[in-house]
Every structure is written in C-alpha cells, then in structure tokens.
Amino acid sequence: MACWDPRTEEMPKAELDKVQFKLLKTQVYRLYSFSDFYRARMKAAGVTPDDILTLDDAVKLPFMNKKDLRDSYPDKIFTAPKRELIRYHASSGTTGKPTIVGYTRRDIDLWAESLGRGMVSAGLGAEDVIQVANTYGLFTGGLGFHYAAERIGAAVVPASTGSTERQIQMIQDLGVTAMAATPSYMMYVGEVAEKMGVDLKGTTLKTGLLGAEPWSDKMRDRIQNQYGVRGINCFGASELSGPLWTECSEQCGIHVWSDIALMEVIDPESGERVAPGERGELVLTMLQKEAFPIVRYRMGDLTTMEDDKCSCGRTHPRLMRITGRVDDMLIIRGINVFPSQVEYCLNTNPEVGNEFQIVVERKGALDEMLVKVELKQEAFTDDIIKLNAVRERIGNKLKNTLNVGVKIELVGPGTLPRFEGKAKRVLDKRVI
Numbered sequence: 001m002a003c004w005d006p007r008t009e010e011m012p013k014a015e016l017d018k019v020q021f022k023l024l025k026t027q028v029y030r031l032y033s034f035s036d037f038y039r040a041r042m043k044a045a046g047v048t049p050d051d052i053l054t055l056d057d058a059v060k061l062p063f064m065n066k067k068d069l070r071d072s073y074p075d076k077i078f079t080a081p082k083r084e085l086i087r088y089h090a091s092s093g094t095t096g097k098p099t100i101v102g103y104t105r106r107d108i109d110l111w112a113e114s115l116g117r118g119m120v121s122a123g124l125g126a127e128d129v130i131q132v133a134n135t136y137g138l139f140t141g142g143l144g145f146h147y148a149a150e151r152i153g154a155a156v157v158p159a160s161t162g163s164t165e166r167q168i169q170m171i172q173d174l175g176v177t178a179m180a181a182t183p184s185y186m187m188y189v190g191e192v193a194e195k196m197g198v199d200l201k202g203t204t205l206k207t208g209l210l211g212a213e214p215w216s217d218k219m220r221d222r223i224q225n226q227y228g229v230r231g232i233n234c235f236g237a238s239e240l241s242g243p244l245w246t247e248c249s250e251q252c253g254i255h256v257w258s259d260i261a262l263m264e265v266i267d268p269e270s271g272e273r274v275a276p277g278e279r280g281e282l283v284l285t286m287l288q289k290e291a292f293p294i295v296r297y298r299m300g301d302l303t304t305m306e307d308d309k310c311s312c313g314r315t316h317p318r319l320m321r322i323t324g325r326v327d328d329m330l331i332i333r334g335i336n337v338f339p340s341q342v343e344y345c346l347n348t349n350p351e352v353g354n355e356f357q358i359v360v361e362r363k364g365a366l367d368e369m370l371v372k373v374e375l376k377q378e379a380f381t382d383d384i385i386k387l388n389a390v391r392e393r394i395g396n397k398l399k400n401t402l403n404v405g406v407k408i409e410l411v412g413p414g415t416l417p418r419f420e421g422k423a424k425r426v427l428d429k430r431v432i
C-alpha cells in the first residue's frame with residue numbers, strides 16, 4: 001500500500017516515541033520561554049520544562065479548554081509574531097465571539113502534509129480528482145482539504161457547499177474520484193443524484209473523505225452499499241488546524257500522526273489517562289505548530305484510542321469513533337453549535353422571554369434545527385405582521401451568529417417546559 005512518507009509512517013514504535021518526546025520537549029521549552037500564558041499556566045501547575053524527562057511526563061502539564069480560548073480572544077495566546085502569520089480561521093465560540101486561530105507558513109505547510117499523508121494512506125494520489133464539498137472561508141474544512149489534495153498532486157474541484165445538482169454534474173463531467181464532505185451531505189448527494197436519475201455507483205466517485213460530525217458504521221455501510229462510495233473517516237477541529245487525520249484503507253480508526261500531535265484519552269472526571277480501548281475524553285497537544293500550538297487541550301469528544309500497529313503497517317495510534325460529548329455542543333450540518341450561543345443571541349432581542357428550546361431532527365439526509373422561543377407577555381400579540389418581523393429578525397441574527405440556518409417558532413409566555421434542576425433545552429431526535 002502506498003505511503004506518502006514511509007520512514008515516518010512506518011517508523012518502529014520505540015523510535016517514534018523518541019521523536020515524539022523530542023518534539024514535545026522542544027515545544028514545551030519554546031512555550032515556556034516565549035509565552036506569558038503558557039509560562040504562567042505551567043508555573044501554576046508547579047511544572048517546568050525540566051520536569052519533562054519522559055513522554056509520560058506529559059501528564060504533568062496542565063490541561064487547556066475552550067474557556068481558555070474564549071478568554072484569549074482574538075489573539076492573546078498566539079505564540080508567533082504577527083508579521084509571521086499568513087492566515088486566520090475562526091470557529092464557533094460558546095457565546096457571541098468565535099475562536100480565532102492564526103497560522104504561520106509552516107503551520108499551513110504541516111497541516112497540508114498531515115492531511116495529505118492521510119489521503120495517500122486512504123489510497124488517493126496524483127491520479128485522483130478530489131471534489132471538496134466542505135465550506136471554504138473562515139471554517140477550516142474547505143481550504144484544509146484543498147491544500148492537502150494539491151500537496152499529493154491530485155486535481156482539486158473546489159466546489160464548496162451547496163448547489164448539489166451542479167456538484168453531481170461535475171462528478172460526472174470531470175471524472176471526480178473522491179469527495180470531501182460531511183457524511184450527511186454525502187448521503188444527500190446520493191439522494192439528489194437518484195432524483196436526477198444518476199446512479200452514483202455508475203460514476204467514477206469511489207471515495208468519500210467524511211467527517212466534521214458524528215457518524216456510525218451503519219451509516220458508512222449505507223453510503224457504501226447504496227452509492228458505491230467508500231467512507232473514510234476524517235478528523236480535525238478548528239482549534240487544532242481543521243481536518244488533519246484520516247483512516248487508512250483498512251478503515252479501522254484514524255491515524256493520528258505522532259510527529260504532529262500527542263493524543264491522550266482521559267477520564268473526564270479525574271483527568272487521569274485511561275488505557276487504550278477504554279472510553280474517555282480526547283486530549284490533544286500540537287507538537288510543531290508555531291502560532292497556535294495548544295497543549296493538552298480537552299476536546300470535549302468522547303472516544304477510545306488504539307495503540308497497536310495497524311494492519312497497514314503504520315505505527316501511529318488510531319482514534320476510533322467519536323461517540324459523544326462531555327458538554328452540550330451540537331453539530332448541525334458539520335457546524336458546531338452551543339446552546340449558550342443561542343441563548344446569548346436570543347437575549348439581544350427585547351421581545352424574548354425566559355425560555356427557549358432547540359429541536360434537532362434529520363430530515364432526509366440533512367439536519368434541521370428549530371428554535372422555539374418564548375415571548376414576553378407584552379410582545380405576544382395577535383398582530384401577525386409584527387410577529388413575522390420579530391421572527392425574521394431573530395432568525396437572521398441566529399444565522400449570523402451560528403453560521404447555520406435555523407427555523408424559529410415563536411410561542412406564548414409560559415408554554416415551554418420548566419425544569420426544577422438543570423434546564424434541558426435541547427431535544428435531539430437524530431438517529432445516526
């Protein structure tokens with residue numbers, strides 16, 4: 001099976017550990033020396049770079065979480081000078097402001113290298129035509145897959161999201177062999193193709209680079225059996241560098257390159273590491289990133305990892321399916337949505353009362369989000385024109401904040417359920 005960088009990918013585990021340790025140590029020294037934020041954090045945890053004597057000493061380093069990123073808006077924890085930055089991306093924050101991530105030239109380069117390696121491990125290469133149906137822009141998906149596909153010499157069709165009929169036309173006309181998308185969008189492409197009288201199985205499209213949202217092996221089988229598309233699971237997050245890792249052709253877990261990141265899975269309560277195969281929260285440290293490295297970042301994703309050698313010959317550990325979250329983050333059409341963002345946004349409207357409820361459903365292949373909003377007594381009127389104007393304004397504000405379209409239903413005061421304990425504001429009816 002083809003390898004992009006066989007020396008690194010198939011490096012014996014003991015040697016790979018040494019490489020990883022050296023990278024970790026270098027990163028920790030750099031951050032301790034040059035970043036006030038990281039130095040203060042390490043001091044508070046009573047650890048200095050000199051205490052990192054083995055790879056396992058990584059557990060002495062303090063965790064980071066989404067709050068740290070929120071508090072640092074827009075660039076307080078960047079660790080490269082501004083003149084060295086060549087790009088910014090952004091992702092959903094937990095309230096009004098997004099999280100901003102800056103990149104140096106080397107950061108962009110390593111990102112393409114990491115994902116490119118993954119694409120080759122999934123059997124792709126210079127002969128392929130890869131249609132990128134992820135959003136281009138502040139989100140990392142589009143440009144992430146784009147640069148990696150170019151890196152391995154494939155031809156890129158930068159289709160971005162939407163215009164599904166045109167996407168299907170291009171698959172046929174350009175001989176597209178692989179498509180990067182969310183798994184639910186891949187299903188939707190299949191459904192639209194059927195309606196257009198196009199049998200995807202009869203086209204050149206054979207591989208789906210699918211991720212950005214939870215999906216199951218059942219869904220993978222459906223995509224494979226109905227549309228003839230091999231679903232390759234891909235993982236990344238905008239805090240790290242967008243899509244970074246994929247499964248190899250064996251399709252048995254995502255290879256997280258040990259020279260790019262240190263992967264850990266911890267018990268979310270105690271913070272202690274759990275054994276390979278045991279479920280816990282994913283924690284990642286970016287080992288070579290310059291502008292926005294993040295150390296022991298708690299991703300909030302619940303998963304397991306495997307540490308044994310893959311049957312493909314690669315020695316790097318594998319990230320298995322993401323099966324849940326430790327927090328209340330929702331992923332709607334591949335986009336992260338926090339109920340706290342919805343609440344923050346609703347509260348900027350004077351007509352809105354105390355309660356709201358988010359209902360998420362999968363209609364056909366795609367997610368739909370409905371927000372039921374309780375109005376204050378004085379705003380609850382039988383003047384339809386007024387109500388429609390309020391609904392439209394709230395809908396637009398939410399769309400701008402969340403980057404995803406939302407349906408709004410205005411309801412009278414006191415009609416939504418009340419809770420004695422923690423409010424349960426999300427009704428997620430999706431089966432994946």
Ligand code: AMP
Nearest residue numbers: 091211212213214234235236237238322
């Ligand atoms: P973003 O920062 O918008 O790229 O979102 C990152 C989050 O998307 C991750 O923390 C996961 O919760 C989710 N995610 C990304 N890829 C996958 C995947 N393959 N399976 C399940 N969840 C995923």
Ligand code: ZN
Nearest residue numbers: 248310312314
């Ligand atoms: Zn493998």
